[in-house]
Amino acid sequence: MSRPTASTAFxxxxxxxxxxAYRRRAELLQPLVFLLVVTSLFPLGVGPSPQLxxxxxxxxxxxxxxxxxxxxxxxxxxxxxxxxxxxQMVLSGQPLAMIALARIVAHWMVAGLPIVLLSxxxxxxxxxxxxxxxxxxxxxAIGTPVLSLLGAIGGALTVSLxxxxxxxxxxxxxxxxxxxxxxxxxxxxxISGLPYSGQLGLMLAGMIAALTLAPxxxxxxxxxxxx
Amino acid sequence: MNPIVLFFHKTGSPxxxxxxxxxxxxxxxxxxxxxxxxxLYLGLFKAPPDYQQGESVRIMYVHVPAAWMSMMIxxxxxxxxxxxxxxxxxxxxxxxxSSAPIGAAFxxxxxxxxxxxxxxxxxxxxxxxxxxxxxxxLLFLYFGVIALYNAYDEPRKAARVASLMAIVGAVNLPIIxxxxxxxxxxxxxxxxxxxxxxxxPSMLWPMLIMAIAFKFYYAANLLSRxxxxxxxxxxxxxxxxxxxxxxxx
Numbered sequence: 001m002s003r004p005t006a007s008t009a010f011x012x013x014x015x016x017x018x019x020x021a022y023r024r025r026a027e028l029l030q031p032l033v034f035l036l037v038v039t040s041l042f043p044l045g046v047g048p049s050p051q052l053x054x055x056x057x058x059x060x061x062x063x064x065x066x067x068x069x070x071x072x073x074x075x076x077x078x079x080x081x082x083x084x085x086x087x088q089m090v091l092s093g094q095p096l097a098m099i100a101l102a103r104i105v106a107h108w109m110v111a112g113l114p115i116v117l118l119s120x121x122x123x124x125x126x127x128x129x130x131x132x133x134x135x136x137x138x139x140x141a142i143g144t145p146v147l148s149l150l151g152a153i154g155g156a157l158t159v160s161l162x163x164x165x166x167x168x169x170x171x172x173x174x175x176x177x178x179x180x181x182x183x184x185x186x187x188x189x190x191i192s193g194l195p196y197s198g199q200l201g202l203m204l205a206g207m208i209a210a211l212t213l214a215p216x217x218x219x220x221x222x223x224x225x226x227x
Numbered sequence: 228m229n230p231i232v233l234f235f236h237k238t239g240s241p242x243x244x245x246x247x248x249x250x251x252x253x254x255x256x257x258x259x260x261x262x263x264x265x266x267l268y269l270g271l272f273k274a275p276p277d278y279q280q281g282e283s284v285r286i287m288y289v290h291v292p293a294a295w296m297s298m299m300i301x302x303x304x305x306x307x308x309x310x311x312x313x314x315x316x317x318x319x320x321x322x323x324x325s326s327a328p329i330g331a332a333f334x335x336x337x338x339x340x341x342x343x344x345x346x347x348x349x350x351x352x353x354x355x356x357x358x359x360x361x362x363x364x365l366l367f368l369y370f371g372v373i374a375l376y377n378a379y380d381e382p383r384k385a386a387r388v389a390s391l392m393a394i395v396g397a398v399n400l401p402i403i404x405x406x407x408x409x410x411x412x413x414x415x416x417x418x419x420x421x422x423x424x425x426x427x428p429s430m431l432w433p434m435l436i437m438a439i440a441f442k443f444y445y446a447a448n449l450l451s452r453x454x455x456x457x458x459x460x461x462x463x464x465x466x467x468x469x470x471x472x473x474x475x476x
Contacts, residue, residue: 173367
């Protein structure tokens with residue numbers, strides 16, 4: 001039997017991941033419900049003043065998105081690690097970076113994309129002006145893949161630990177600082193009527209850089225975790 | 228064999244490193260103490276008070292070198308981690324992880340002295356200034372590496388995983404730094420300039436001497452920590468038994 005090509009393997013992995021995600025729908029909903037709950041706590045905590053909410057909206061939604069992503073990252077490689085699938089993937093002879101990328105893409109589709117889709121609702125809650133909402137959605141669309149890409153490195157580094165979740169957040173949050181800064185500043189520029197394409201452009205550059213580098217770092221981390 | 232290559236092979240061997248490090252440590256401590264005494268004397272007594280900051284400028288003679296060290300050590304950790312991962316040199320793994328607490332300590336010193344200086348100068352202990360913020364993020368990166376190392380039981384695997392984290396952090400650090408710089412300058416005008424190279428020699432020299440003193444401190448502390456970790460990791464090996472047997476006599 002000949003070995004399947006890398007692209008066949010990539011698509012097969014994606015299909016498998018989507019199927020697994022579909023079978024565990026309830027588990028996937030948890031981070032999203034978490035996102036809703038955390039965001040709704042802010043108006044309760046800081047008061048319902050519309051101006052105040054509008055001024056902190058982008059930051060609150062983005063931080064809630066970071067928290068929700070990190071929450072879902074712990075399971076990124078864990079079940080595959082525990083039942084030995086990960087080992088078989090490494091032994092399959094397919095490039096491990098590509099396997100990691102397939103996993104990351106699947107993670108973004110089931111964890112990142114729903115955040116982007118939910119964000120208009122969150123923006124509405126937080127009284128974000130319309131021009132800000134559009135940019136917020138754009139920034140999340142560009143930014144959440146970066147969260148998945150960088151987070152995968154952390155997930156791979158902690159996968160062989162029994163309780164890696166807290167450690168994972170400690171590792172990953174500092175790496176998220178640039179994306180958070182750029183995204184929230186893009187939104188606040190948009191609200192004040194300033195150009196924001198620079199911030200989004202830098203975020204896009206960051207996404208491309210993460211897309212090229214993070215799968216390799218994830219692959220190296222997975223190999224270390226399995227050693 | 229080429230003498231330089233030979234030196235590296237020798238240094239990679241734990242017993243040789245242990246002995247070589249042991250011989251070096253007293254000299255490094257001596258250099259540190261000597262330079263610190265000179266540097267602090269020049270900084271605290273000889274250098275003039277700043278015309279704007281007054282006497283509080285003297286905090287800078289500790290603060291600036293500590294901040295330099297905090298960044299240099301993280302860079303070194305990434306390099307050591309890279310060498311450890313690529314060439315699988317065990318000494319490098321141990322040097323990498325032994326650097327982490329020293330670097331974190333320098334970061335804390337830089338933050339604390341900075342906020343003590345900020346109180347009389349800016350009127351507040353903490354502002355979300357770009358430099359302060361990136362130093363804080365750097366501290367979190369140090370914590371991440373240390374926590375990751377401590378989470379694993381097997382020291383070699385722990386050090387390799389932590390090495391990878393150090394490399395990932397080092398790649399991100401410039402991005403974090405510039406994004407933070409840009410974030411702050413966008414929100415408020417920069418309230419401080421570091422002076423750059425426009426410092427008068429009477430103030431520049433103590434600072435440079437302190438910077439070199441701190442480097443000796445780092446080297447001495449690093450070697451001591453590395454030797455201890457080597458002994459712990461190799462406590463069942465013959466060279467440790469022979470060594471400890473010898474020292475008992």
